[in-house]
Amino acid sequence: xxxxxxxxxxxxxxxxxxxxxxxxxxxxxxxxxxxxxxxxxxxxxxxxxxxxxxxxxxxxxxxxxxxxxxxxxxxxxxxxxxxxxxxxxxxxxxxxxxxxxxxxxxxxxxxxxxxxxxxxxxxxxxxxxxxxxxxxxxxxxxxxxxxxxxxxxxxxxxxxxxxxxxxxxxxxxxxxxxxxxxxxxxxxxxxxxxxxxxxxxxxxxxxxxxxxxxxxxxxxxxxxxxxxxxxxxxxxxxxxxxxxxxxxxxxxxxxxxxxxxxxxxxxxxxxxxxxxxxxxxxxxxxxxxxxxxxxxxxxxxxxxxxxxxxxxxxxxxxxxxxxxxx
Numbered sequence: 026x027x028x029x030x031x032x033x034x035x036x037x038x039x040x041x042x043x044x045x046x047x048x049x050x051x052x053x054x055x056x057x058x059x060x061x062x063x064x065x066x067x068x069x070x071x072x073x074x075x076x077x078x079x080x081x082x083x084x085x086x087x088x089x090x091x092x093x094x095x096x097x098x099x100x101x102x103x104x105x106x107x108x109x110x111x112x113x114x115x116x117x118x119x120x121x122x123x124x125x126x127x128x129x130x131x132x133x134x135x136x137x138x139x140x141x142x143x144x145x146x147x148x149x150x151x152x153x154x155x156x157x158x159x160x161x162x163x164x165x166x167x168x169x170x171x172x173x174x175x176x177x178x179x180x181x182x183x184x185x186x187x188x189x190x191x192x193x194x195x196x197x198x199x200x201x202x203x204x205x206x207x208x209x210x211x212x213x214x215x216x217x218x219x220x221x222x223x224x225x226x227x228x229x230x231x232x233x234x235x236x237x238x239x240x241x242x243x244x245x246x247x248x249x250x251x252x253x254x255x256x257x258x259x260x261x262x263x264x265x266x267x268x269x270x271x272x273x274x275x276x277x278x279x280x281x282x283x284x285x286x287x288x289x290x291x292x293x294x295x296x297x298x299x300x301x302x303x304x305x306x307x308x309x310x311x312x313x314x315x316x317x318x319x320x321x322x323x324x325x326x327x328x329x330x331x332x333x334x335x336x337x338x339x340x341x342x343x344x345x346x347x348x349x350x351x
Contacts, residue, residue: 056116056292057090063282065121066105068098072153072236072316076280077121079312080150083303084296092119101129101190101350103136110138112285116292120144120283124192127335131343132190133350141336145288146328148300149281153318154254155196155232156239157267158247163229168251168270171230172204179207185219185228188212190350193219195339196232196253196276198346203271210346223247234278235260235317253277260317279321279335281328297325 063081067073074096081092097105102125112118126140138144157168165171175182186194189212201208211228213219216237223231224246231238232253239260241247251267252258253276267274282300284293303309304320313320323331 054291056295057088059117060091060093061117061119062093062095063119063121064105064109065094065096066098066102066123066125067096069096072234072278073121073123073280075236075316076151076313076318079309080282080300080303083306083309084299087299087302101125101132101188103129103133106140106144107138109283109285110143114145114285114287114289116284116288116296118285119147119296122146122281122283122332124277124279124335124339125190127332128190128192128195128339128343129350130336131340132348141333143286144283145286145293146325146332147282147284147288147293148297148325149279149321149323149328149331150300150304151313151316151318152254152277152279152321153235153316154252154258154277155193156235156242156252156261156264157200157230157232157250158223158238158242159230159250160223160226160228161246161248162226163248165250166248168265168267171250172206172270175206175208180209182206182208182230183211183228184208185211185213185223185231187216187219187233188214190343190348191216192276192278193232193234194348195342195346197230198348199274199276199342200232200267200271202342202345203274232276239317254319258317259314259319279331281321293325 063077065074065077077094081094084092097108106120106126109118109120130140165174184197186197216233219231220233222228235258238247242249249264252261252264253267255268255275257266301322304322310320
């Protein structure tokens with residue numbers, strides 16, 4: 026090859042090699058150019074749906090396209106998650122990832138996907154604690170009193186959950202494991218019926234979210250013994266943390282945004298930047314605080330590390346409890 030022709034050829038090769046990077050950058054800069062779906066794996070009106078709509082509205086305003094909430098309940102969150110796993114990796118189908126995804130990795134023997142492998146973490150959004158609540162007929166006024174009461178009545182204390190493998194179930198199992206107590210698990214189809222029976226005294230204790238229980242606590246219809254986060258809740262400042270009595274105990278509900286694997290890093294970074302901007306916005310931050318939630322900012326890699334830690338933690342609890350999906 027003659028020298029001028031060789032130089033021309035090398036210039037063409039270099040230009041072709043650079044083209045994908047240029048194209049990806051231009052694509053990310055133009056993103057989004059049409060509406061984006063956020064798949065919520067639970068029914069409308071729950072805490073997941075509320076949070077998705079709040080962050081979706083924020084992203085719509087910031088990025089100039091509608092972020093549409095698409096509820097796909099069922100299978101403990103697995104049905105909606107698989108929709109995202111199978112979607113094109115172009116940033117136009119996102120997942121509202123939840124703690125259930127970390128739990129389900131061990132709870133289900135066979136899934137058609139691997140959450141850590143097949144979902145790219147985009148950004149964490151919020152965390153909020155569960156609350157250990159008892160029916161007022163239970164004589165215990167504190168966690169140590171409850172532990173002592175349970176140990177004098179092994180197998181006679183029933184605790185309710187929103188279903189086998191639900192966060193409220195494994196949070197209770199973590200308490201059993203770390204406090205060394207014996208309680209009988211009573212699963213319900215959702216949190217609503219479980220709380221109804223707790224109010225009626227058919228079960229004695231539950232670990233619901235602050236969102237679903239705070240009204241009953243404030244009205245005196247349920248007695249809160251502890252919050253399950255590492256720090257006290259601003260919404261319930263007088264209630265101690267579980268770790269004050271059971272060292273090392275922590276369980277929180279968390280929500281964040283994920284995308285199909287291989288979604289361009291430029292798009293993930295753009296979404297992460299806008300999510301984090303929302304988490305310091307006073308109005309949005311106040312809306313989350315009204316739910317008893319704390320904002321949970323961080324990079325996409327921070328979120329990936331957190332998900333891996335949560336998956337490992339709940340795997341140990343599920344194996345301890347022997348729980349299996351129905």
